[in-house]
Amino acid sequence: MELPMNTSTLIMNALTAGAAPDGPVGGLRTWLETTFDALRPARSRTEEANEVRAFAARMRRSDPGFAADLYAAADRHDGLDETPPWR
Numbered sequence: 764m765e766l767p768m769n770t771s772t773l774i775m776n777a778l779t780a781g782a783a784p785d786g787p788v789g790g791l792r793t794w795l796e797t798t799f800d801a802l803r804p805a806r807s808r809t810e811e812a813n814e815v816r817a818f819a820a821r822m823r824r825s826d827p828g829f830a831a832d833l834y835a836a837a838d839r840h841d842g843l844d845e846t847p848p849w850r
Contacts, residue, residue, distance in 0.1 A: 812841035 819833035 808841055808843060812837040815840070 815833055815837040819830040819837065822833065823830040
């Protein structure tokens with residue numbers, strides 16, 4: 764069964780295909796990204812680091828070296844808000 768194609772279908776296909784940022788489709792894409800980014804609640808460094816740690820836990824069995832790198836990066840990222848010890 765073939766679904767009908769309309770303007771919305773064409774625009775969404777262009778958005779998901781990574782259309783060039785110029786022209787009306789690119790403008791719509793930029794506007795949508797900006798609008799939805801503004802609506803997304805801000806996450807703390809700890810929340811972001813915990814997401815990386817969760818991903819590292821999933822990767823631990825298949826690629827332990829990569830998982831270790833992810834854990835280290837999460838720890839560094841999480842500690843960026845702390846005052847350095849030399850101050």
